[in-house]
Amino acid sequence: MARWCYRHRLVVLVLWVGVLFGLGTAGSSAGTDYSNDFSLPGTDSAQAYDLLEKAFPDSAGDAGTVVWRVDDGSVRDDGVRSRIEPALREIAAMKGIGAVAGPYGDDPAAVARISDDGRTAFAEVSFTEQANSVPTELAQNVVDTAQNVVDTARGAGVDGLEVEVGGQAIARIQQPHAGTSELVGIVAAAVVLFLAFGSLFAMLLPIVVAVFGVGTGMLGTMLLSHGTPIPDLAPLLGSLIGLGVGIDYALFIVTRHRRGLLRGDATEESAVAALDTSGRAVVFAGATVCIALAGMLVTNLRFLDGVVIAASLTVVLSVLAAVTLLPALLGFIGTRVLGRRQRRALAVDGPERSEPSGLAARWSVRVERRPKAIAAVALVVMAALAVPVLSMRLGATDQGNHQEDLTTRQAYDILADGFGPGFNGPLVVVAQGAEPAALERLVSGVQADEGVARAALAPPANGVSVVRIVPTTSPQSVETDRLIDRLRGDLLPDAGVEGHVGGVTAVFKDFAAQTADRLPYFVGTIIGLGFVLLMIAFRSLVVPLTAALMNLVAAAASFGVLVAIFQWGWGTELIGVGKEGPISAFLPVIMLSLLFGLSMDYQVFLVSRMHEEWVHTGDNARAVRVGLAETSRVINCAALIMICVFSAFVLSGDMEGAVAGVGLAVAVAVDAFVLRTALVPAVMHLLGRANWWLPAWLERRLPHLAVEAPEAPVREAGREAAGALAKGGAVLHGFIRTTEGGPVAGATVTLRSVEGDRLDRVTSPADGSYILAAPAPGPYLLVTGAEGLGERTLRVMVPAAPMVHDVELAGEGVRG
Secondary structure, X not given: OHHHHHHOHHHHHHHHHHHHHHHHHHHHHHOOOOOOOOOXXXXXXXXXXXXXHHHOOOOOOOEEEEEEEEOOOOOOOHHHHHHHHHHHHHHHOOOOEEEEEOOOOOOHHHHOOEOOOOOEEEEEEEEOXXXXXXXXXXXXXXXXXXXXXXXXXXXXXXXXXXXXXXXXXXXXXXXXXXXXXXXXXXXXXXXXXHHHHOOHHHHHHHHHHHHHHHHHHHHHHHHHOOOXXXXXXXXXXXXXXXXHHHHHHHHHHHHHHHHHHHOOXXXXXXXXXXXXXXXXXXXXXXXXXXXXXXXXXXXXXXXXXXXXXXXXXXXXXXXXXXXXXXXXXXXXXXXXXXXXXXXXXXXXXXXXXOOOOOHHHHHHHHHHHOHHHHHHHHHHHHHHHHHHHHHOOEEOOOHHHOOOOOHHHHHHHHHHHHHOHHHHOOEEEEEEOOOHHHHHHHHHHHHHOOOEEEEEEEEEEOOEEEEEEEEOOOOOOHHHHHHHHHHHHHHHHHHOOOEEEEOHHHHHHHHHHHHHHHHHHHHHHHHHHHHHHHHHHHOOOHHHHHHHHHHHHHHHHHHHHHHHHHHOOOOOOOOOOOOOOOEEOOHHHHHHHHHHHHHHHHHHHHHHHHHHHHHHHOOHHHHHHHHHHHHHHHHHHHHHHHHHHHHHHHHHOOHHHHHHHHHHHHHHHHHHHHHHHHHHHHHHXXXXXXXXXXXXXXXXXXXXXXXXXXXXXXXXXHHHHHHHHHOOOEEEEEEEEEOOOOEOOOOEEEEEOOOOOEEEEEEOOOOOEEEEEEOOOEEEEEEEXXXXXXXXXXXXXXXXXXXXXXXXEEOOEEEO
């Protein structure tokens, strides 16, 4: 497939451009139909919502509030009232406004809209549409009209009047322009790529591939929103994960392609080899991310179904772009994927040597020499980061968590100051067919509760009675949760009322409880599926077990940092995400899916190279050392790109998006720089050959899945060598090179006994490597020859451990 895409690159490019523009045209015509459905069928709050719909079927639109406060005097003063009432009438006359209920009147409902001290008041604004469907122009007109009151008052010399607007429809227009966070993340990624590659074309390739993958994914999600419920958070999370994996997947393939070019391969052959090796790993890694995302379906939370659809679609299209569009682009660019200095050096000095060198190689050697110390330090770091997770509390964010300069946050604070902190999160008790005497007992009992500021019984409608309750504490307070428990467990039964407790606060409490109950099943599912996939890929029980444990460690550290920042408030204002509060109930499930998928990516890229070397040599220490040395640089570069992309989502203006962005950035940082670079290789050095242990009966029954595609002779030789080690034999391996250091392909390497009997024989592949199996440790004859380079015999002493023996071939003989 890679070769076809390379040779038919214009066709592939035209197809991708056509799909992108076609989806864009369809998406712009159809628009979006995102919907947030947090209801959980069967829960107490869901039953309360169903009864409210029965009682008030016409109140389907979104609700907003216009809030005003005076520094001195009263909101009833003529100077205030004469300015507010015309503005409320102007808002009520706007198309798309159902009704405006103000505080100036004699009925009890109007009087209740003015605070006890007379300095704060509010008006309820009912839109005819839900928040997602309210036109942006209408919401902006409401805000402008309210702000004009302040401007005209100041112009008349009246100071001390403050007017703000709250509500979901208003919150939507405060968010930064769509694409801001994505653009910032792409720019940051471009800088990292240019520094890593030193080539403009190499920098552009991963970004272009990611843009095509994310673009088609987001446009496809827009169209799907008309056929299935998708929350408005789904596109944000989809673009977040899509940009991260899209750039990273292309980065891994481009890095492998550049390595092939530097070793002297032809452009087409290098591109095909890169797709047939790193491309396979990309497909496997993308599959693990999708499986981790699909694990959210186990929770049976309908809100998450749309997130699974959006994120999975984007990941699939990002993988498809990496394995089809990328080889086509490589064909257009040719050798310009290398920097000018690299192309010049390649033309003058010839191919580079293949051995890893530099900082990565030196670090790999250090990990091999001191695995216990490095593992201990890494564990201490991870444990310190994970400590705050012990106090994590799930809940819901609201407009009180917005930034202080936003009108929704200021409206929230004014209402909390004037009417009490619980006013922004009222509870409702809904009962059908309840006796009036029982309802009176309920209101009396509720009003007497220490956690209730006030309670009022509304007139029944369609046989449904509603008791509105304002808690004394904020919606995010633990005490409000306890009040809900008392209402359900004590106050309702004591009054003899069969009712249900609803309201936004109750809905999120039930959502958090359901999430906490189902979280173990979800975690068990994605860990189990990931374990099976890695076991099949790497023919080992220990490697997937290590990966599962490391994923849990990374998750604990990530959520620990989230609790410290967003729940404890350590630096929330510095990063511009508003006031601290509980972690949104649905975020742990979403983040664990993304985190496990991304962690599995790095595990696949790291261990696949180690596994390739293990199969090649049967030497665990060498496999871990070489695998870490050759992949750590690209993994760290990929992680740095993801950190930039994820951190940029703090600018999204969405609290949940900011939490997810920071959490994933932290998770990727500790996963790449601590776990995969230090802890995992250190543990694998300590475990030794046990890393690759798999019972023989299980080996026979598992299907074979090639994450990497090494040459067949090398693969078979590696299996024979590993079998020889298992039977108490010995292994000799290394590289055949010319006197100039270049690899010798096609060299015949034979191992003979000292009596001359042939024991093993292989032909070196393109990289000049060989591996031979000996029946037992001891002296042997190594016979090496290649056309044009002669043939000579060398006596070697093979120990019990795998022995590395590189050979230099010259025309006059062999020197080892």
